[in-house]
Amino acid sequence: MTLDADSDGPTESSANADPLLAVEGLRTVFSTDKEEIHAVDGIDFDVREGETLGIVGESGSGKSVTARSIMGLVKSPGRIVDGSIRYRGEDLVGKSEDELRAYRGGDIAMIFQDPMTSLNPVYTVGNQIEEALELHQGLSGSEATDEAASLLESVNIPDARRRLGEYPHEFSGGMRQRALIAMALACDPEVLICDEPTTALDVTTQAQILELLQDVQRERDLGMIFITHDMGVIAEIADRVGVMYAGEIIERAPVERLFAKPKHPYTRGLLESIPGRNPEAARLHTIEGDVPTATEPAASCRFAPRCPKAIDGCDRVHPSAVAVDDADADSAGTDGADDGAIDGHTVSCLLYPEDRSREWRLEGHRDGDSIDATDLEGARTDGGTDETTSRGADATTSRGAGKATGDDASADTRDDATNEVIDE
Amino acid sequence: MSRLGYLARRLLLAIPVVLFGTSLTFLIIRMGPIDPAAAIVGSPDTPSAQAQYERTREQLGLTQPLWDQYVEFMTDLLLFDLGQSWVLSPGTNTYDLILTYAPRTLWLGFWSILIAVFVGIPLGFYAGLNPNTRADYLVSFGGIVWRAMPNFWLAIILLALFAQSQQYFFGFDWSGFVVDSEVTGAYQFSDITTSEGFVREFKRVLPAALVLGSASMGNEMRIGRTAVLETINSNYVETAKAKGLSTTKIVWKHVFRNALIPLVPVITSEAFLLIGGAVLVEVVFGINGLGYLFFQAVINGDLPLVASLMYVFILVLVGVNIIQDILYTIIDPRVGLEEGSA
Numbered sequence: 001m002t003l004d005a006d007s008d009g010p011t012e013s014s015a016n017a018d019p020l021l022a023v024e025g026l027r028t029v030f031s032t033d034k035e036e037i038h039a040v041d042g043i044d045f046d047v048r049e050g051e052t053l054g055i056v057g058e059s060g061s062g063k064s065v066t067a068r069s070i071m072g073l074v075k076s077p078g079r080i081v082d083g084s085i086r087y088r089g090e091d092l093v094g095k096s097e098d099e100l101r102a103y104r105g106g107d108i109a110m111i112f113q114d115p116m117t118s119l120n121p122v123y124t125v126g127n128q129i130e131e132a133l134e135l136h137q138g139l140s141g142s143e144a145t146d147e148a149a150s151l152l153e154s155v156n157i158p159d160a161r162r163r164l165g166e167y168p169h170e171f172s173g174g175m176r177q178r179a180l181i182a183m184a185l186a187c188d189p190e191v192l193i194c195d196e197p198t199t200a201l202d203v204t205t206q207a208q209i210l211e212l213l214q215d216v217q218r219e220r221d222l223g224m225i226f227i228t229h230d231m232g233v234i235a236e237i238a239d240r241v242g243v244m245y246a247g248e249i250i251e252r253a254p255v256e257r258l259f260a261k262p263k264h265p266y267t268r269g270l271l272e273s274i275p276g277r278n279p280e281a282a283r284l285h286t287i288e289g290d291v292p293t294a295t296e297p298a299a300s301c302r303f304a305p306r307c308p309k310a311i312d313g314c315d316r317v318h319p320s321a322v323a324v325d326d327a328d329a330d331s332a333g334t335d336g337a338d339d340g341a342i343d344g345h346t347v348s349c350l351l352y353p354e355d356r357s358r359e360w361r362l363e364g365h366r367d368g369d370s371i372d373a374t375d376l377e378g379a380r381t382d383g384g385t386d387e388t389t390s391r392g393a394d395a396t397t398s399r400g401a402g403k404a405t406g407d408d409a410s411a412d413t414r415d416d417a418t419n420e421v422i423d424e
Numbered sequence: 425m426s427r428l429g430y431l432a433r434r435l436l437l438a439i440p441v442v443l444f445g446t447s448l449t450f451l452i453i454r455m456g457p458i459d460p461a462a463a464i465v466g467s468p469d470t471p472s473a474q475a476q477y478e479r480t481r482e483q484l485g486l487t488q489p490l491w492d493q494y495v496e497f498m499t500d501l502l503l504f505d506l507g508q509s510w511v512l513s514p515g516t517n518t519y520d521l522i523l524t525y526a527p528r529t530l531w532l533g534f535w536s537i538l539i540a541v542f543v544g545i546p547l548g549f550y551a552g553l554n555p556n557t558r559a560d561y562l563v564s565f566g567g568i569v570w571r572a573m574p575n576f577w578l579a580i581i582l583l584a585l586f587a588q589s590q591q592y593f594f595g596f597d598w599s600g601f602v603v604d605s606e607v608t609g610a611y612q613f614s615d616i617t618t619s620e621g622f623v624r625e626f627k628r629v630l631p632a633a634l635v636l637g638s639a640s641m642g643n644e645m646r647i648g649r650t651a652v653l654e655t656i657n658s659n660y661v662e663t664a665k666a667k668g669l670s671t672t673k674i675v676w677k678h679v680f681r682n683a684l685i686p687l688v689p690v691i692t693s694e695a696f697l698l699i700g701g702a703v704l705v706e707v708v709f710g711i712n713g714l715g716y717l718f719f720q721a722v723i724n725g726d727l728p729l730v731a732s733l734m735y736v737f738i739l740v741l742v743g744v745n746i747i748q749d750i751l752y753t754i755i756d757p758r759v760g761l762e763e764g765s766a
Contacts (some may be wrong), residue, residue, distance in 0.1 A: 073666060075657075099646040101668050104668035105668030109667075118660055118663045120661075120682070121660070122756055123678075123679050135667065167757045180663065323551065361758075411708070
């Protein structure tokens with residue numbers, strides 16, 4: 001029973017249509033005496049069998065907290081305050097520590113960023129793999145040793161049997177990450193969360209580990225969540241991508257579409273920052289500034305202060321997800337049978353939908369979780385325009401705008417941004 | 425294999441340390457202000473006394489060249505020919521003196537290390553597992569206070585409390601509790617194998633052991649707390665959690681063993697302090713142990729006894745160091761790595 005995910009049970013082919021893991025409206029907040037940090041602020045995504053969801057974003061955008069929220073490993077003072085995490089329909093939010101533990105490893109396994117410190121230095125690699133085998137597959141003794149050896153072989157560690165008896169410090173970085181992958185596989189999971197598994201490794205090792213993860217996923221039909229800040233890695237491994245910024249997913253799309261037709265100014269910025277993608281540019285493009293720390297519920301677009309395309313209104317209205325039709329959207333039609341928002345391309349930006357006027361868009365984003373054309377027609381008439389324009393007038397004297405949103409913390413940066421607003 | 429090699433290396437390195445320490449002892453004794461002949465016969469102020477003084481010097485071998493004295497001194501000690509006491513109890517073999525006094529100190533040291541380890545470390549680990557709770561604050565604060573109390577002061581206070589327990593503890597009679605025992609005085613080991621004798625001697629050693637172990641207990645608690653906190657936030661503990669292991673297994677398997685690593689040198693270095701601290705405590709509690717014997721020997725200029733005791737102390741320290749290395753190699757597989765590859 002080496003690499004056979006089927007041995008686990010008969011459930012699998014029938015469940016194909018339903019997502020393995022569905023996250024909805026997840027909010028994780030870190031409360032300190034001084035402030036509340038909204039590390040993950042209402043994100044939705046799902047993962048199906050055999051599929052890789054890439055989550056990409058800068059440092060501090062909330063990627064790792066998302067992963068830890070799913071595992072139930074958010075460290076104090078962080079806690080999940082809202083939303084649901086459904087694994088095969090079962091909501092994990094609100095479950096007790098003991099109940100959550102039943103899901104960890106065997107159902108949802110995780111591979112961490114730093115292989116150098118993620119193995120316990122005082123136990124042999126074999127011991128740590130066999131520990132997982134015993135817990136999740138009930139193997140012990142020589143059976144467990146055999147299985148552990150074949151797992152190590154399957155992650156391309158030569159001389160596996162001897163390596164089992166060695167300690168982590170006798171392994172190189174790439175080997176340790178392989179051992180950690182073997183350990184995660186020993187749990188026989190359905191979903192594998194990889195939190196920047198290649199960040200700490202050198203480039204050649206990175207490529208090998210990516211390839212290994214892809215092989216492993218294919219063999220076992222795993223649902224995979226791959227977290228990284230590296231757009232190149234995303235292009236290689238992901239099927240669908242969610243772009244995270246300051247705790248929110250601001251754009252999601254199948255990977256080809258995201259790279260071909262990025263919609264959000266932030267995504268465009270990220271793509272332009274990949275070296276070599278834009279050979280004629282003399283200097284590499286960068287996005288000025290840092291990811292802000294979200295200390296209050298979102299009342300505006302959090303990217304607005306850094307956004308080169310910010311319009312009047314970005315500092316007052318929090319954008320909702322808009323489904324954007326790519327011109328060649330025929331591919332969406334093929335498997336659009338279930339939720340179009342999942343397979344389709346959505347973006348949370350006040351610039352969309354592009355074919356509507358600015359006021360219409362502001363109003364629409366202010367109102368809804370998702371933009372629906374019919375809703376918006378109605379919303380537009382009931383006096384909302386007045387409010388928008390009067391607020392808009394305030395905003396031209398930019399100082400007032402910062403206060404209007406109650407977001408004093410970043411008022412300074414916002415002032416700069418609004419001064420440069422390209423008013424339509 | 426490399427770990428065995430590492431141990432062998434440490435054992436070999438211990439030899440020059442013993443030689444150097446013993447040589448230094450010789451140097452200090454011979455160069456120091458104590459004149460052993462005068463210590464035996466008194467100051468030579470009359471001609472007859474002068475003659476006796478010279479005779480004694482001759483007998484003691486002090487007229488020989490210093491180099492010869494050194495060689496004799498070293499070979500005798502290394503062969504455990506510890507000589508005889510000159511002043512304290514003239515003519516008695518030093519060896520016998522040590523055999524009489526040492527068990528008392530060992531008994532005291534054993535319990536003070538054990539109590540400190542078995543109280544300090546669990547408390548520290550508990551505080552580390554429940555950081556920033558009321559219990560943690562209580563333990564941490566208590567640890568600092570306990571550690572801050574000086575040995576000699578704590579000894580006197582505990583002595584007073586235990587000796588007059590009826591007055592302070594609402595009529596609870598410590599001396600008569602379970603078996604009759606006194607609070608002070610040298611230990612009697614003649615009937616230690618019987619349960620009554622064991623309980624009696626344990627009761628007697630308890631106050632002194634508490635005092636002697638107090639500093640180490642506080643240290644072990646604080647370092648244990650920090651070590652557990654550090655370990656529990658480490659990446660490998662997160663990996664273990666993500667694996668789905670139970671909290672019990674994570675704490676006992678993954679946290680404690682790693683948290684013990686920084687405690688090893690603390691425990692062993694406290695063992696050194698016990699030798700020095702024992703003198704004070706032994707005096708206050710009236711225990712005639714090695715510390716007391718050493719102190720008396722130094723004051724009275726009983727040089728062979730001083731030298732022999734120093735030699736014993738050096739051996740104990742080196743031995744404790746080697747025990748520390750053995751503990752390291754058992755707990756932490758990374759120890760000995762460099763030696764292994766060299």
